[in-house]
Amino acid sequence: MDIVILCIVVVFGLIFGSFFNVLIYRLPRGESVVTPRSHCPACGHPVKFYENIPVLSYLVLGGRCAGCKMPISPVYPAVELLSGIWAVALWMLWFKPQAQAVDLWWRYLPLALQMLSLMFLLPMFIIDMLHYIIPDILTLPWIPLGLAFSCVPHHVTPLESLLGILAGGGSLWLIGILGEWLFKKDEAMGGGDIKFMAGMGAIWGWKTALLAIFFSSLLGALIGGGLMIVRMLGADRKIPFGPFLAVGLVVAILAGDTLVVLYFDWIDRLIFSR
Numbered sequence: 177m178d179i180v181i182l183c184i185v186v187v188f189g190l191i192f193g194s195f196f197n198v199l200i201y202r203l204p205r206g207e208s209v210v211t212p213r214s215h216c217p218a219c220g221h222p223v224k225f226y227e228n229i230p231v232l233s234y235l236v237l238g239g240r241c242a243g244c245k246m247p248i249s250p251v252y253p254a255v256e257l258l259s260g261i262w263a264v265a266l267w268m269l270w271f272k273p274q275a276q277a278v279d280l281w282w283r284y285l286p287l288a289l290q291m292l293s294l295m296f297l298l299p300m301f302i303i304d305m306l307h308y309i310i311p312d313i314l315t316l317p318w319i320p321l322g323l324a325f326s327c328v329p330h331h332v333t334p335l336e337s338l339l340g341i342l343a344g345g346g347s348l349w350l351i352g353i354l355g356e357w358l359f360k361k362d363e364a365m366g367g368g369d370i371k372f373m374a375g376m377g378a379i380w381g382w383k384t385a386l387l388a389i390f391f392s393s394l395l396g397a398l399i400g401g402g403l404m405i406v407r408m409l410g411a412d413r414k415i416p417f418g419p420f421l422a423v424g425l426v427v428a429i430l431a432g433d434t435l436v437v438l439y440f441d442w443i444d445r446l447i448f449s450r
Contacts, residue, residue, distance in 0.1 A: 182264065189263025189295070190230035193256030196299040199314070200255065203299075204307040219244035230256040259298055266294050269430055286330040293318055293379045294429070297422040300372065304418035310368030315375045322378025336381040344377025344385035345370045369417050376425055384425070387432040392417070392424025 198209050214223040221243025227233050234253040241248060271291050278284055300314050319341060326337035348370045377385035400415055427435070 182267070185263050185267045186260050189260035190256050192263070192295055193259025193298075194228065194230045196259055196302075197252050197255050199299045200302050200306075203311040203313065204303060204309060209313075216241040216243055216246065218246045230260075255298070255302070259295070262298055263295060266291055270294075283328060283330055286325045286328050286332065289321060289325050290379055293376065294426070297425070301419045301422045304368070304416040308366075308414065308416050310366070310372050310418050312368075312371065315368060315371035318375030319378045322375065322380075326378075332379070332381040336383075337378050339382040340377025340380060340385045341374045342377070343382035344389070345374025347386065347389055348373050366417065369421060372418060372421060376421075380425070380429065384428050384432065387428035387436070388421060388425040390424070391427045391432075391435075392420040392422075395423060396420040 198214065202209050214228060215221060216223070219241065221241055224242075227237065227242055231253045234248060234250075237248070239248050239250065240246060271287060274287055275284065278287065296314060300310055303314070304310050322332075322337050322340070323334065326332050326334045332340070352366075352370065373385055373389065376388065380388075396415070396417060399420075403415075
């Protein structure tokens, strides 16, 4: 039975990966993700359903368009494959352990929404890395969805969801205001980052949101500082913060409690061992 479920999860991830390719290509260009149907950007050949099977169609077609035979970027199957792997990792590391404690079927709904929010970290991560933007369609819908699903009894209450919006979005907004004042920059914190963490705060609650911001800030400081030290990043260069927020959120969800306990144990030994 576990093998069957795992196969379903893989298929689920691959299908979402195909959709993520559409988001990654079209959203930064301001195009609709619904129409027109998928087509070759070189010749306009409409992609038939059997030419759009994740990963498999790319291999069968030899990585070329069925119409004009132009090469298809290997990024497309890579995103699909990565999405499948990401779905399996989330299932094994987070969803399955959480679902074992669920006693009523309708309590799976908030869990499903939370896993879906983690799946969508992938296109957000890639788009922000490539284009330095996080489209509103990837951030704002999570706010009403998080508030609505918090009414279903699980570990995030409506109050925690509301506080998550304020803690996630509000804290980044304050950091942005402070950064503009300190560094004399027009936009020290992007609006997409603020909306993203407001949405994730609505889904995951205020504690996870604050932990995610802490871990992402630490990671950003380490990587950004390291790149500046080796002179791969100039002081005037911008690096997108969204990917760090995505990684920080995952760390907060999967290992946040453990890391906090280890940190305070270390502080306790540091202070009282003298």
